[in-house]
Amino acid sequence: MIVRDVICAVLLLSGALFCLLGALGLVRFPDLPTRLQAATKPQTLGLLLVLAGAAVRLELGDALALGLAGLFQVITAPVLAQLFGGVAYRTGACEPSVLVLDELDERLRADRR
Amino acid sequence: MTVVFTLTFGLLAAAGLLTLWRMLRGPRTLDRVLALDVLLVLIVAGVAVGMAASMRGLDVVLLLSVALLSFIGSVSAVRLVERWEEHR
Amino acid sequence: MRSRFSLSVFAWLVLVWLLLWGSADPLALLGAVIVALAVLLLFPLPTRRLPLLRPLRLARLAGYVLVDLVTSAVRTSREVLQYGGKVRAAVVAVPVLSDVDHVIATSANLVSLTPDTFVLQIDRRGHVFYVYSLGVRTREEADRAHDQALELQVRVVRALGPAEEAADVHERAHARRKSGAASPERAPGR
Numbered sequence: 001m002i003v004r005d006v007i008c009a010v011l012l013l014s015g016a017l018f019c020l021l022g023a024l025g026l027v028r029f030p031d032l033p034t035r036l037q038a039a040t041k042p043q044t045l046g047l048l049l050v051l052a053g054a055a056v057r058l059e060l061g062d063a064l065a066l067g068l069a070g071l072f073q074v075i076t077a078p079v080l081a082q083l084f085g086g087v088a089y090r091t092g093a094c095e096p097s098v099l100v101l102d103e104l105d106e107r108l109r110a111d112r113r
Numbered sequence: 114m115t116v117v118f119t120l121t122f123g124l125l126a127a128a129g130l131l132t133l134w135r136m137l138r139g140p141r142t143l144d145r146v147l148a149l150d151v152l153l154v155l156i157v158a159g160v161a162v163g164m165a166a167s168m169r170g171l172d173v174v175l176l177l178s179v180a181l182l183s184f185i186g187s188v189s190a191v192r193l194v195e196r197w198e199e200h201r
Numbered sequence: 202m203r204s205r206f207s208l209s210v211f212a213w214l215v216l217v218w219l220l221l222w223g224s225a226d227p228l229a230l231l232g233a234v235i236v237a238l239a240v241l242l243l244f245p246l247p248t249r250r251l252p253l254l255r256p257l258r259l260a261r262l263a264g265y266v267l268v269d270l271v272t273s274a275v276r277t278s279r280e281v282l283q284y285g286g287k288v289r290a291a292v293v294a295v296p297v298l299s300d301v302d303h304v305i306a307t308s309a310n311l312v313s314l315t316p317d318t319f320v321l322q323i324d325r326r327g328h329v330f331y332v333y334s335l336g337v338r339t340r341e342e343a344d345r346a347h348d349q350a351l352e353l354q355v356r357v358v359r360a361l362g363p364a365e366e367a368a369d370v371h372e373r374a375h376a377r378r379k380s381g382a383a384s385p386e387r388a389p390g391r
Contacts, residue, residue, distance in 0.1 A: 005114055008114075008117070008165065009114070009117040012117060012118075012121045012162060012165065013117065013120060013121060013124070015121075015158065016120075016121045016124035016125050016128070016158070016162075017124060018274055018278065019124065019125055019128045019154075019155060019158060020124045020125075020127055020128040020131075021277075021278040021281055021282070022128070022151065022277075022278075022281075023127075023128035023129070023131035023132045023135075023151065023155075024128075024131055024281050024282075025277065025278070025280075025281035026131060026132055026135045026147070026148060026151060027131045027134055027135055028281055028285035028286055029281070029285070029286070029288055030286045030287075030288065032141060032143055032144060032147070033290065033319075033333055034288050034290060034335060035135070035144065035147060036147060036319065037277055037290075037317065037319070037335040038277060038281060039147055039148075039150070039151045040313075040314075040319070041270070041273050041274045041277040041317065042274045042277055042278050042281075043151055043154055044270065044274070044314070045270055045271060045274035046158065046274075047154050047157060047158050048270075050121070050158040050161050050162060051158070051161050053161075053162075053165065054161040054162060054164050054165035056165075057165045057168055058164060058165065058168065058169075058170050059170060061170065062164070062170025062173050064220050065170070065173040065176075065177060065220055065221065066161060066164075066173070066176070067220075068177065068217065068220045068221070069157060069161075069176055069177055069180045072177070072180050072181060072184070073154070073157075073180065074314065075310075076184040077313075077314060078309070078310040078311070078312075078313035078314045078319070079184075079188075079310070079313075080150065080184065080187055080188070080191075081313045081314075081319040082309065082310075082313055082319055082320055082321075083187075083188060083191050083192075084143065084146075084147060084191060085319050085320075085321050085333055086321060086322060087143065087191055087194060087195045087198075088143060089321055089322075089333075090195075090198075091143075091194075091195070091198040093141055093143060098288065098289055098290050099289075099290055099291060099292060100289050100290070100291050100337060100338055100339075100343070101291035101292065101293065101337065101340070101343050102291065102292045103292055103293055103294040103331065104292045104294070104321060104322060104331040105292070107294065107329075107331075174221075177221060
Protein backbone atom coordinates (compact mmCIF):
# COMPACT_ATOMS: atom_id res chain seq x y z
CA MET A 1 0.00 0.00 0.00
CA ILE A 2 2.72 2.42 1.02
CA VAL A 3 4.83 1.48 -1.99
CA ARG A 4 1.86 1.99 -4.29
CA ASP A 5 1.14 5.39 -2.82
CA VAL A 6 4.75 6.49 -3.18
CA ILE A 7 4.85 5.38 -6.84
CA CYS A 8 1.55 7.14 -7.45
CA ALA A 9 2.75 10.34 -5.77
CA VAL A 10 6.04 10.44 -7.68
CA LEU A 11 4.32 9.82 -11.04
CA LEU A 12 1.56 12.37 -10.43
CA LEU A 13 3.86 15.12 -9.20
CA SER A 14 6.51 14.69 -11.88
CA GLY A 15 3.79 14.52 -14.53
CA ALA A 16 2.15 17.70 -13.28
CA LEU A 17 5.55 19.37 -13.15
CA PHE A 18 6.21 18.54 -16.82
CA CYS A 19 2.74 19.88 -17.68
CA LEU A 20 3.63 23.11 -15.90
CA LEU A 21 6.99 23.39 -17.68
CA GLY A 22 5.26 22.84 -21.01
CA ALA A 23 2.76 25.58 -20.24
CA LEU A 24 5.60 27.86 -19.19
CA GLY A 25 7.23 27.20 -22.56
CA LEU A 26 3.95 28.09 -24.21
CA VAL A 27 4.18 31.50 -22.54
CA ARG A 28 7.92 32.16 -22.82
CA PHE A 29 8.83 30.92 -26.29
CA PRO A 30 8.89 33.56 -29.02
CA ASP A 31 7.05 32.00 -31.97
CA LEU A 32 4.55 29.33 -32.92
CA PRO A 33 6.87 26.43 -33.88
CA THR A 34 8.88 26.75 -30.66
CA ARG A 35 5.69 26.94 -28.61
CA LEU A 36 4.53 23.87 -30.45
CA GLN A 37 7.58 21.99 -29.15
CA ALA A 38 6.79 23.07 -25.61
CA ALA A 39 3.17 22.08 -26.09
CA THR A 40 3.94 18.61 -27.44
CA LYS A 41 7.02 17.19 -25.70
CA PRO A 42 6.76 18.00 -21.97
CA GLN A 43 2.99 18.00 -22.24
CA THR A 44 2.81 14.49 -23.68
CA LEU A 45 5.24 13.09 -21.14
CA GLY A 46 3.43 14.95 -18.37
CA LEU A 47 0.06 13.50 -19.35
CA LEU A 48 1.51 9.98 -19.67
CA LEU A 49 3.04 10.23 -16.20
CA VAL A 50 -0.18 11.56 -14.65
CA LEU A 51 -2.22 8.81 -16.33
CA ALA A 52 0.22 6.17 -15.12
CA GLY A 53 0.08 7.61 -11.61
CA ALA A 54 -3.71 7.52 -11.64
CA ALA A 55 -3.81 4.02 -13.15
CA VAL A 56 -1.80 2.68 -10.20
CA ARG A 57 -4.70 3.43 -7.89
CA LEU A 58 -7.56 2.12 -10.04
CA GLU A 59 -9.10 -1.22 -10.96
CA LEU A 60 -7.65 -3.02 -13.96
CA GLY A 61 -10.47 -2.16 -16.38
CA ASP A 62 -10.29 1.56 -15.63
CA ALA A 63 -6.50 1.50 -15.64
CA LEU A 64 -6.58 0.00 -19.15
CA ALA A 65 -8.92 2.78 -20.27
CA LEU A 66 -6.37 5.29 -18.98
CA GLY A 67 -3.75 3.44 -20.99
CA LEU A 68 -5.98 3.90 -24.02
CA ALA A 69 -6.14 7.65 -23.34
CA GLY A 70 -2.33 7.70 -23.16
CA LEU A 71 -2.13 5.81 -26.43
CA PHE A 72 -4.46 8.34 -28.09
CA GLN A 73 -2.19 11.13 -26.93
CA VAL A 74 0.92 9.39 -28.25
CA ILE A 75 -0.76 8.80 -31.61
CA THR A 76 -2.34 12.22 -31.97
CA ALA A 77 0.44 14.49 -30.63
CA PRO A 78 2.80 13.98 -33.61
CA VAL A 79 -0.05 14.34 -36.11
CA LEU A 80 -1.02 17.65 -34.53
CA ALA A 81 2.60 18.76 -34.35
CA GLN A 82 3.11 18.15 -38.06
CA LEU A 83 -0.19 19.80 -38.97
CA PHE A 84 0.46 22.89 -36.83
CA GLY A 85 4.09 23.07 -37.89
CA GLY A 86 3.36 22.87 -41.59
CA VAL A 87 0.63 25.52 -41.48
CA ALA A 88 2.73 27.75 -39.22
CA TYR A 89 5.68 27.58 -41.60
CA ARG A 90 3.59 28.19 -44.71
CA THR A 91 1.72 31.14 -43.21
CA GLY A 92 4.91 32.80 -42.02
CA ALA A 93 4.44 32.33 -38.29
CA CYS A 94 8.14 31.54 -37.87
CA GLU A 95 10.17 34.30 -36.30
CA PRO A 96 13.19 34.51 -38.65
CA SER A 97 15.56 35.42 -35.81
CA VAL A 98 14.82 32.09 -34.10
CA LEU A 99 16.11 29.94 -36.95
CA VAL A 100 19.88 29.61 -37.14
CA LEU A 101 19.62 27.37 -40.20
CA ASP A 102 16.79 26.71 -42.65
CA GLU A 103 17.51 24.09 -45.25
CA LEU A 104 13.89 24.00 -46.44
CA ASP A 105 14.06 27.70 -47.26
CA GLU A 106 17.40 27.22 -49.02
CA ARG A 107 15.84 24.45 -51.07
CA LEU A 108 12.74 26.48 -51.95
CA ARG A 109 14.91 29.39 -53.06
CA ALA A 110 17.07 27.08 -55.16
CA ASP A 111 13.95 25.64 -56.82
CA ARG A 112 12.64 29.08 -57.68
CA ARG A 113 15.82 30.03 -59.43
CA MET B 114 -2.04 11.29 -0.15
CA THR B 115 -4.39 14.27 0.11
CA VAL B 116 -1.38 16.58 0.08
CA VAL B 117 -0.11 14.95 -3.10
CA PHE B 118 -3.45 15.34 -4.86
CA THR B 119 -3.79 18.96 -3.79
CA LEU B 120 -0.27 19.70 -4.94
CA THR B 121 -0.85 17.98 -8.29
CA PHE B 122 -4.08 19.90 -8.82
CA GLY B 123 -2.23 23.09 -7.92
CA LEU B 124 0.52 22.48 -10.47
CA LEU B 125 -2.02 21.60 -13.15
CA ALA B 126 -4.07 24.69 -12.32
CA ALA B 127 -0.96 26.88 -12.60
CA ALA B 128 -0.22 25.29 -15.97
CA GLY B 129 -3.83 25.97 -16.97
CA LEU B 130 -3.54 29.63 -16.03
CA LEU B 131 -0.34 30.06 -18.07
CA THR B 132 -2.03 28.34 -21.01
CA LEU B 133 -5.08 30.59 -20.65
CA TRP B 134 -2.80 33.61 -20.76
CA ARG B 135 -1.39 32.42 -24.07
CA MET B 136 -4.89 31.76 -25.36
CA LEU B 137 -6.06 35.29 -24.53
CA ARG B 138 -2.84 36.86 -25.73
CA GLY B 139 -2.63 35.11 -29.10
CA PRO B 140 -1.27 36.77 -31.22
CA ARG B 141 -2.22 34.39 -34.01
CA THR B 142 -5.33 32.25 -34.20
CA LEU B 143 -3.07 29.21 -34.38
CA ASP B 144 -1.51 30.17 -31.03
CA ARG B 145 -4.97 30.18 -29.50
CA VAL B 146 -5.90 26.84 -31.04
CA LEU B 147 -2.64 25.37 -29.74
CA ALA B 148 -3.30 26.79 -26.27
CA LEU B 149 -6.82 25.35 -26.33
CA ASP B 150 -5.42 21.94 -27.21
CA VAL B 151 -2.95 22.11 -24.34
CA LEU B 152 -5.75 23.20 -22.03
CA LEU B 153 -7.77 20.12 -22.97
CA VAL B 154 -4.76 17.89 -22.30
CA LEU B 155 -4.52 19.52 -18.88
CA ILE B 156 -8.22 18.85 -18.31
CA VAL B 157 -7.71 15.18 -19.18
CA ALA B 158 -4.81 15.08 -16.70
CA GLY B 159 -7.00 16.77 -14.08
CA VAL B 160 -9.82 14.26 -14.56
CA ALA B 161 -7.29 11.43 -14.19
CA VAL B 162 -6.03 12.93 -10.92
CA GLY B 163 -9.61 13.23 -9.75
CA MET B 164 -10.18 9.57 -10.53
CA ALA B 165 -7.06 8.63 -8.59
CA ALA B 166 -8.18 10.72 -5.63
CA SER B 167 -11.62 9.11 -5.46
CA MET B 168 -10.26 5.69 -6.54
CA ARG B 169 -13.27 5.28 -8.80
CA GLY B 170 -13.33 4.92 -12.55
CA LEU B 171 -16.55 6.81 -13.15
CA ASP B 172 -15.00 9.46 -15.36
CA VAL B 173 -13.31 7.16 -17.85
CA VAL B 174 -15.83 7.93 -20.60
CA LEU B 175 -15.55 11.66 -19.96
CA LEU B 176 -11.78 11.46 -20.09
CA LEU B 177 -11.66 9.50 -23.33
CA SER B 178 -14.23 11.66 -25.08
CA VAL B 179 -12.41 14.85 -24.13
CA ALA B 180 -9.14 13.36 -25.37
CA LEU B 181 -10.65 12.37 -28.72
CA LEU B 182 -12.74 15.50 -29.23
CA SER B 183 -9.79 17.78 -28.52
CA PHE B 184 -7.82 16.08 -31.29
CA ILE B 185 -10.67 16.29 -33.80
CA GLY B 186 -11.37 19.89 -32.82
CA SER B 187 -7.76 20.97 -33.19
CA VAL B 188 -7.36 19.28 -36.56
CA SER B 189 -10.51 20.96 -37.91
CA ALA B 190 -9.49 24.33 -36.51
CA VAL B 191 -6.02 24.17 -38.07
CA ARG B 192 -7.51 23.19 -41.42
CA LEU B 193 -9.90 26.11 -41.18
CA VAL B 194 -7.12 28.57 -40.37
CA GLU B 195 -5.10 27.26 -43.28
CA ARG B 196 -8.03 27.88 -45.62
CA TRP B 197 -8.37 31.48 -44.36
CA GLU B 198 -4.75 32.23 -44.88
CA GLU B 199 -4.89 30.89 -48.41
CA HIS B 200 -7.81 33.12 -49.34
CA ARG B 201 -6.24 36.21 -47.93
CA MET C 202 -4.14 -1.47 -54.19
CA ARG C 203 -7.40 -3.24 -53.45
CA SER C 204 -8.83 -3.08 -50.00
CA ARG C 205 -9.41 -6.31 -48.19
CA PHE C 206 -10.68 -7.34 -44.81
CA SER C 207 -7.88 -7.27 -42.29
CA LEU C 208 -8.23 -9.53 -39.29
CA SER C 209 -5.59 -7.77 -37.19
CA VAL C 210 -7.25 -4.36 -37.62
CA PHE C 211 -10.59 -5.98 -36.75
CA ALA C 212 -9.14 -7.46 -33.56
CA TRP C 213 -7.61 -4.10 -32.65
CA LEU C 214 -10.92 -2.28 -33.11
CA VAL C 215 -12.77 -4.84 -30.97
CA LEU C 216 -10.12 -4.44 -28.28
CA VAL C 217 -10.37 -0.63 -28.30
CA TRP C 218 -14.16 -0.81 -28.01
CA LEU C 219 -13.95 -3.19 -25.07
CA LEU C 220 -11.39 -0.94 -23.37
CA LEU C 221 -13.70 2.02 -23.91
CA TRP C 222 -16.47 0.23 -22.07
CA GLY C 223 -14.06 -1.16 -19.52
CA SER C 224 -15.75 -4.56 -19.52
CA ALA C 225 -16.12 -7.68 -21.64
CA ASP C 226 -19.74 -8.66 -21.02
CA PRO C 227 -21.70 -10.15 -23.96
CA LEU C 228 -23.47 -6.89 -24.81
CA ALA C 229 -20.23 -4.91 -25.06
CA LEU C 230 -18.69 -7.73 -27.10
CA LEU C 231 -21.62 -7.71 -29.52
CA GLY C 232 -21.40 -3.94 -29.84
CA ALA C 233 -17.65 -4.20 -30.42
CA VAL C 234 -18.06 -6.68 -33.27
CA ILE C 235 -20.80 -4.59 -34.91
CA VAL C 236 -18.84 -1.35 -34.62
CA ALA C 237 -15.60 -2.91 -35.84
CA LEU C 238 -17.34 -4.45 -38.85
CA ALA C 239 -19.08 -1.17 -39.64
CA VAL C 240 -15.83 0.80 -39.44
CA LEU C 241 -13.96 -1.67 -41.62
CA LEU C 242 -16.70 -1.86 -44.25
CA LEU C 243 -17.44 1.87 -44.33
CA PHE C 244 -13.83 3.09 -44.24
CA PRO C 245 -11.74 0.50 -46.01
CA LEU C 246 -7.99 0.90 -45.59
CA PRO C 247 -5.60 0.12 -48.39
CA THR C 248 -4.21 -3.30 -47.57
CA ARG C 249 -0.54 -3.55 -46.96
CA ARG C 250 1.54 -6.58 -46.40
CA LEU C 251 2.79 -6.42 -42.88
CA PRO C 252 6.36 -7.57 -42.64
CA LEU C 253 7.25 -10.51 -40.48
CA LEU C 254 6.60 -9.54 -36.91
CA ARG C 255 9.88 -8.77 -35.15
CA PRO C 256 8.84 -8.52 -31.50
CA LEU C 257 12.34 -8.02 -30.14
CA ARG C 258 13.15 -5.11 -32.45
CA LEU C 259 9.70 -3.64 -31.89
CA ALA C 260 10.19 -3.79 -28.14
CA ARG C 261 13.61 -2.18 -28.47
CA LEU C 262 12.15 0.54 -30.66
CA ALA C 263 9.44 1.17 -28.06
CA GLY C 264 12.06 1.37 -25.31
CA TYR C 265 14.22 3.72 -27.36
CA VAL C 266 11.23 5.98 -28.07
CA LEU C 267 10.26 6.02 -24.40
CA VAL C 268 13.76 6.99 -23.26
CA ASP C 269 13.87 9.56 -26.04
CA LEU C 270 10.54 11.02 -24.97
CA VAL C 271 11.86 11.55 -21.45
CA THR C 272 15.19 13.09 -22.53
CA SER C 273 13.56 15.34 -25.10
CA ALA C 274 10.96 16.51 -22.58
CA VAL C 275 13.76 17.29 -20.12
CA ARG C 276 15.77 19.10 -22.80
CA THR C 277 12.79 21.13 -23.97
CA SER C 278 12.06 22.06 -20.35
CA ARG C 279 15.66 23.17 -19.93
CA GLU C 280 15.38 25.35 -23.03
CA VAL C 281 12.26 26.89 -21.50
CA LEU C 282 13.97 27.70 -18.20
CA GLN C 283 17.40 28.63 -19.52
CA TYR C 284 16.66 30.57 -22.70
CA GLY C 285 12.92 31.28 -22.81
CA GLY C 286 12.38 34.00 -25.39
CA LYS C 287 15.92 33.72 -26.71
CA VAL C 288 15.54 30.11 -27.82
CA ARG C 289 16.99 29.09 -31.19
CA ALA C 290 16.03 26.38 -33.66
CA ALA C 291 16.87 25.09 -37.13
CA VAL C 292 15.21 23.37 -40.07
CA VAL C 293 17.40 20.45 -41.08
CA ALA C 294 17.10 18.29 -44.20
CA VAL C 295 17.30 14.59 -43.33
CA PRO C 296 17.38 11.82 -45.94
CA VAL C 297 14.49 9.34 -45.85
CA LEU C 298 15.81 5.81 -45.53
CA SER C 299 12.75 3.89 -46.67
CA ASP C 300 10.48 3.69 -49.68
CA VAL C 301 7.45 2.17 -47.98
CA ASP C 302 4.58 4.47 -47.03
CA HIS C 303 3.78 3.14 -43.60
CA VAL C 304 7.46 3.05 -42.59
CA ILE C 305 7.92 6.67 -43.67
CA ALA C 306 4.75 7.67 -41.82
CA THR C 307 5.85 5.87 -38.65
CA SER C 308 9.31 7.43 -38.85
CA ALA C 309 7.83 10.89 -39.29
CA ASN C 310 5.48 10.41 -36.37
CA LEU C 311 8.20 9.13 -34.07
CA VAL C 312 10.58 11.92 -35.07
CA SER C 313 7.77 14.34 -34.25
CA LEU C 314 7.07 12.61 -30.98
CA THR C 315 10.59 12.42 -29.65
CA PRO C 316 13.90 14.19 -30.05
CA ASP C 317 13.03 17.89 -29.70
CA THR C 318 11.90 17.86 -33.30
CA PHE C 319 8.95 17.65 -35.60
CA VAL C 320 8.71 16.95 -39.30
CA LEU C 321 7.84 20.14 -41.14
CA GLN C 322 7.55 18.69 -44.60
CA ILE C 323 8.17 15.44 -46.41
CA ASP C 324 9.61 15.55 -49.89
CA ARG C 325 8.46 12.10 -50.93
CA ARG C 326 10.06 12.15 -54.38
CA GLY C 327 13.34 13.67 -53.29
CA HIS C 328 13.46 11.38 -50.22
CA VAL C 329 13.96 14.20 -47.74
CA PHE C 330 12.34 15.03 -44.41
CA TYR C 331 12.56 18.65 -43.38
CA VAL C 332 12.87 18.47 -39.62
CA TYR C 333 12.34 21.43 -37.30
CA SER C 334 14.71 21.03 -34.40
CA LEU C 335 14.58 23.01 -31.17
CA GLY C 336 17.64 24.11 -29.25
CA VAL C 337 20.04 24.12 -32.19
CA ARG C 338 22.56 26.96 -32.13
CA THR C 339 25.57 25.76 -34.10
CA ARG C 340 26.34 23.73 -37.21
CA GLU C 341 27.51 20.84 -35.00
CA GLU C 342 24.22 20.76 -33.14
CA ALA C 343 22.32 20.80 -36.44
CA ASP C 344 24.41 17.82 -37.60
CA ARG C 345 23.69 16.04 -34.35
CA ALA C 346 19.94 16.55 -34.81
CA HIS C 347 20.33 15.24 -38.36
CA ASP C 348 22.09 12.09 -37.15
CA GLN C 349 19.59 11.55 -34.35
CA ALA C 350 16.72 11.55 -36.84
CA LEU C 351 18.70 9.06 -38.98
CA GLU C 352 19.30 6.81 -35.99
CA LEU C 353 15.60 6.73 -35.15
CA GLN C 354 14.78 5.88 -38.76
CA VAL C 355 17.26 2.99 -38.74
CA ARG C 356 15.44 1.55 -35.76
CA VAL C 357 12.02 2.01 -37.37
CA VAL C 358 13.10 0.38 -40.63
CA ARG C 359 14.70 -2.51 -38.76
CA ALA C 360 11.53 -3.03 -36.72
CA LEU C 361 8.85 -2.45 -39.36
CA GLY C 362 10.42 -2.20 -42.79
CA PRO C 363 10.65 -4.90 -45.45
CA ALA C 364 13.53 -7.34 -45.06
CA GLU C 365 15.58 -6.03 -47.98
CA GLU C 366 15.50 -2.50 -46.59
CA ALA C 367 16.22 -3.63 -43.03
CA ALA C 368 19.28 -5.57 -44.18
CA ASP C 369 21.39 -2.62 -45.32
CA VAL C 370 19.72 0.33 -43.63
CA HIS C 371 22.49 0.63 -41.09
CA GLU C 372 25.15 1.04 -43.77
CA ARG C 373 23.05 3.50 -45.75
CA ALA C 374 22.46 5.59 -42.65
CA HIS C 375 26.14 5.45 -41.77
CA ALA C 376 27.08 6.80 -45.19
CA ARG C 377 24.79 9.79 -44.65
CA ARG C 378 26.01 10.62 -41.16
CA LYS C 379 27.26 14.15 -40.65
CA SER C 380 28.63 14.75 -37.20
CA GLY C 381 31.79 12.71 -37.75
CA ALA C 382 32.20 13.60 -41.42
CA ALA C 383 34.80 16.10 -42.61
CA SER C 384 32.69 17.88 -45.20
CA PRO C 385 29.71 19.80 -43.85
CA GLU C 386 27.96 19.73 -47.23
CA ARG C 387 25.48 17.19 -48.51
CA ALA C 388 26.44 13.54 -48.76
CA PRO C 389 28.22 12.74 -52.03
CA GLY C 390 26.31 11.23 -54.89
CA ARG C 391 23.17 13.34 -54.44
